[in-house]
Amino acid sequence: MIADPAEYAGRLQRVHERMRTQSLSALVVCDPANIFYLTGYAAWSFYTPQCLVVPADGDPHLFLRAMDAAGAASLCNVAAERIHGYPEDLVHRPDTHPFRWIAAAVRSLIPAGEPVGVEGDANYFSPRAYFALAEGLPANRLVDAGELVNWVRLVKSPYEIGQLQIAGAIAEHAMRTACERIEPGRRQCDLVADILTAQTIGVDGHGGDFPAIVPMLPTGDAAGTPHCTWTDQPFLDGEATTIELAGVHGRYHAPLARTVMLGEPPQRLAETAKITAEAMQATLEAIRPGATGASVHRAFDDVIRPHGLRKDSRLGYSIGIGFPPDWGERTVSLRREDTAELAAGMAFHVILGMWMDGWGYELSEPIVVTPTGFERLTNLPHELTIRR
Amino acid sequence: MIADPAEYAGRLQRVHERMRTQSLSALVVCDPANIFYLTGYAAWSFYTPQCLVVPADGDPHLFLRAMDAAGAASLCNVAAERIHGYPEDLVHRPDTHPFRWIAAAVRSLIPAGEPVGVEGDANYFSPRAYFALAEGLPANRLVDAGELVNWVRLVKSPYEIGQLQIAGAIAEHAMRTACERIEPGRRQCDLVADILTAQTIGVDGHGGDFPAIVPMLPTGDAAGTPHCTWTDQPFLDGEATTIELAGVHGRYHAPLARTVMLGEPPQRLAETAKITAEAMQATLEAIRPGATGASVHRAFDDVIRPHGLRKDSRLGYSIGIGFPPDWGERTVSLRREDTAELAAGMAFHVILGMWMDGWGYELSEPIVVTPTGFERLTNLPHELTIRR
Numbered sequence: 001m002i003a004d005p006a007e008y009a010g011r012l013q014r015v016h017e018r019m020r021t022q023s024l025s026a027l028v029v030c031d032p033a034n035i036f037y038l039t040g041y042a043a044w045s046f047y048t049p050q051c052l053v054v055p056a057d058g059d060p061h062l063f064l065r066a067m068d069a070a071g072a073a074s075l076c077n078v079a080a081e082r083i084h085g086y087p088e089d090l091v092h093r094p095d096t097h098p099f100r101w102i103a104a105a106v107r108s109l110i111p112a113g114e115p116v117g118v119e120g121d122a123n124y125f126s127p128r129a130y131f132a133l134a135e136g137l138p139a140n141r142l143v144d145a146g147e148l149v150n151w152v153r154l155v156k157s158p159y160e161i162g163q164l165q166i167a168g169a170i171a172e173h174a175m176r177t178a179c180e181r182i183e184p185g186r187r188q189c190d191l192v193a194d195i196l197t198a199q200t201i202g203v204d205g206h207g208g209d210f211p212a213i214v215p216m217l218p219t220g221d222a223a224g225t226p227h228c229t230w231t232d233q234p235f236l237d238g239e240a241t242t243i244e245l246a247g248v249h250g251r252y253h254a255p256l257a258r259t260v261m262l263g264e265p266p267q268r269l270a271e272t273a274k275i276t277a278e279a280m281q282a283t284l285e286a287i288r289p290g291a292t293g294a295s296v297h298r299a300f301d302d303v304i305r306p307h308g309l310r311k312d313s314r315l316g317y318s319i320g321i322g323f324p325p326d327w328g329e330r331t332v333s334l335r336r337e338d339t340a341e342l343a344a345g346m347a348f349h350v351i352l353g354m355w356m357d358g359w360g361y362e363l364s365e366p367i368v369v370t371p372t373g374f375e376r377l378t379n380l381p382h383e384l385t386i387r388r
Numbered sequence: 389m390i391a392d393p394a395e396y397a398g399r400l401q402r403v404h405e406r407m408r409t410q411s412l413s414a415l416v417v418c419d420p421a422n423i424f425y426l427t428g429y430a431a432w433s434f435y436t437p438q439c440l441v442v443p444a445d446g447d448p449h450l451f452l453r454a455m456d457a458a459g460a461a462s463l464c465n466v467a468a469e470r471i472h473g474y475p476e477d478l479v480h481r482p483d484t485h486p487f488r489w490i491a492a493a494v495r496s497l498i499p500a501g502e503p504v505g506v507e508g509d510a511n512y513f514s515p516r517a518y519f520a521l522a523e524g525l526p527a528n529r530l531v532d533a534g535e536l537v538n539w540v541r542l543v544k545s546p547y548e549i550g551q552l553q554i555a556g557a558i559a560e561h562a563m564r565t566a567c568e569r570i571e572p573g574r575r576q577c578d579l580v581a582d583i584l585t586a587q588t589i590g591v592d593g594h595g596g597d598f599p600a601i602v603p604m605l606p607t608g609d610a611a612g613t614p615h616c617t618w619t620d621q622p623f624l625d626g627e628a629t630t631i632e633l634a635g636v637h638g639r640y641h642a643p644l645a646r647t648v649m650l651g652e653p654p655q656r657l658a659e660t661a662k663i664t665a666e667a668m669q670a671t672l673e674a675i676r677p678g679a680t681g682a683s684v685h686r687a688f689d690d691v692i693r694p695h696g697l698r699k700d701s702r703l704g705y706s707i708g709i710g711f712p713p714d715w716g717e718r719t720v721s722l723r724r725e726d727t728a729e730l731a732a733g734m735a736f737h738v739i740l741g742m743w744m745d746g747w748g749y750e751l752s753e754p755i756v757v758t759p760t761g762f763e764r765l766t767n768l769p770h771e772l773t774i775r776r
Binding site for chain 1: 430431432433434435454455456458459460462463475476477479480481482485506508509510511512513514515516517518519532534535575576577578580581584585588589590593594595596597598601602604609610612613614615616617618619620700701702705712713714716718719721723724725741743745746
């Protein structure tokens with residue numbers, strides 16, 4: 001929870017403004033990152049249904065199971081009288097759903113006859129929850145409000161940028177640890193233990209918070225697929241490993257990816273690494289207020305195309321608060337199709353994942369857009385790491 | 389992935405049988421734990437839409453983003469020709485959804501005019517995905533199939549019980565580590581680093597896999613609320629901490645909770661701990677084939693009621709495969725309302741969380757139901773841990 005009440009007041013005000021442009025009488029927020037943004041509530045209770053209901057003009061109400069509601073007021077900025085606990089016997093029942101109870105309670109908070117926004121694609125908001133809500137609010141029409149709060153989160157306050165900078169320092173520390181400790185014959189899980197320790201102990205007196213995603217380290221043949229976690233098998237000499245992890249502080253994430261070669265790199269890998277480093281430089285230099293995902297992508301493409309390389313996936317995405325399973329904000333992406341203009345205070349994970357047939361190379365950089373360009377959140381070389 | 393193809397064949401057969409009783413022409417499975425159960429696919433790709441489509445008679449098809457589809461055949465038991473990657477430019481777009489593409493592809497796999505089951509309350513299956521699927525399959529009616537695959541998972545095979553036993557050994561190791569290393573003045577995050585290391589290195593040559601839930605350790609005043617994670621503040625002399633964690637091996641979870649007192653325990657805590665240990669013994673002894681959640685709850689209640697204690701939340705829930713954010717199976721719960729009969733091969737996390745006004749006490753035990761009673765997966769005393 002943040003000490004400064006003005007920070008929360010500003011966030012709520014911006015959400016209210018967006019709600020007005022969509023004529024919503026209330027917004028039902030289920031994404032844990034959005035609940036945290038508006039309230040500071042971060043407990044691991046999102047595996048059972050919960051939501052924050054934001055009336056068009058008033059303060060939000062938090063709905064969660066009785067067990068979690070009991071102490072929630074001490075964990076977030078919602079006053080106890082606006083925290084509502086549904087009965088424990090509604091949890092994981094095949095014949096009923098907590099959102100029935102929630103809908104009945106919400107009826108008294110919102111005017112009849114007006115549309116209520118929901119987060120149609122939020123994690124932890126299921127179709128069964130949606131239908132229970134719709135049935136329990138027969139006098140209101142549910143409308144998909146899109147990623148309304150996510151878009152409010154896009155431009156960071158000075159406080160948030162400070163959190164991201166600490167997260168970046170932790171990410172750098174964890175990646176240095178990973179690159180130093182990986183060696184042939186060592187089990188993948190033993191390296192991961194070192195990474196988790198570095199992430200959690202943190203740096204400079206700032207502890208690390210739980211990451212939205214565990215360390216991913218596809219190695220050898222699996223390095224052609226990006227989202228592998230780990231096994232208890234050893235790293236092998238002559239194989240490359242891509243490592244992706246995040247530094248996290250107060251739920252703010254700075255993700256970071258590097259590739260480590262154990263032994264002499266094959267020529268194709270060394271060449272791809274060199275081109276990707278050049279492409280990273282060009283990509284970063286294209287980032288500034290007024291640029292778009294499309295223009296940033298063009299700068300990248302201009303470097304790789306002459307080498308016969310191509311990349312279909314996006315070059316990056318906005319970052320900030322993260323809860324499992326994702327540290328992306330799901331708003332602006334750096335790709336051909338994206339025409340939203342970048343602005344100072346936005347933060348991105350620029351990730352150049354080059355996945356070839358059966359192998360891959362990853363290089364990334366978390367950055368904040370500044371009034372004149374960009375600021376890196378970590379400070380590691382952009383080369384392929386080679387351990388001979 | 390399991391080496392034995394017969395294990396997967398049996399699982400699929402049992403899913404097909406249940407589908408027939410519900411007259412489903414196909415089942416769309418989104419829960420990562422259910423996808424893993426049927427295919428062995430465990431990569432961290434579930435933060436973007438993905439699903440396994442199980443036709444009534446045939447082999448399943450896996451749908452996921454192109455980036456993840458590229459290497460999925462090497463990570464699971466689904467043949468490459470039944471793995472389908474949707475285009476990368478559909479990821480996190482405000483104007484379209486991957487389930488539109490998936491629905492179009494599914495149309496050719498299933499007969500028109502027959503109902504298609506969906507997991508209406510699965511994590512990572514959103515209302516927007518549901519509506520895109522319904523719109524793209526106009527000749528089929530979507531029906532909520534409930535937790536169909538979860539119920540098939542309820543009784544474990546000998547292979548699965550072996551995985552749970554390894555997970556139990558890792559849980560015990562991690563909890564011993566936690567109880568030994570907690571001390572006044574030490575930061576919470578530093579203890580968590582030790583727990584994560586123990587969880588990940590594992591025991592007896594078996595590495596630990598990523599847990600569905602990070603270690604939770606509400607301490608001091610926060611111990612009255614169960615799902616707090618950690619901060620970088622120090623533990624204090626005179627305060628109690630409840631620690632809940634899991635040992636995980638090959639995605640199978642053995643969760644475990646204990647409470648540690650730093651210094652002399654207040655009388656009310658010592659008394660609650662003593663009663664809870666008695667209640668645990670009575671609860672475990674009530675577990676056997678043919679018992680029900682209701683009968684187990686009665687055995688528990690008979691111990692605590694004479695002491696003026698009460699507990700509204702359930703005493704436990706079935707466990708097995710877990711993916712974030714939950715290690716519960718969401719089928720049978722140990723509580724008054726549950727009349728399903730226990731059977732040999734089921735596994736439960738028996739968790740006696742006693743949350744009082746502003747403080748709490750937790751004691752748990754992961755167990756497997758045997759033909760004659762139960763087998764504990766961990767072996768730690770049931771007393772309050774006191775560190776003076």
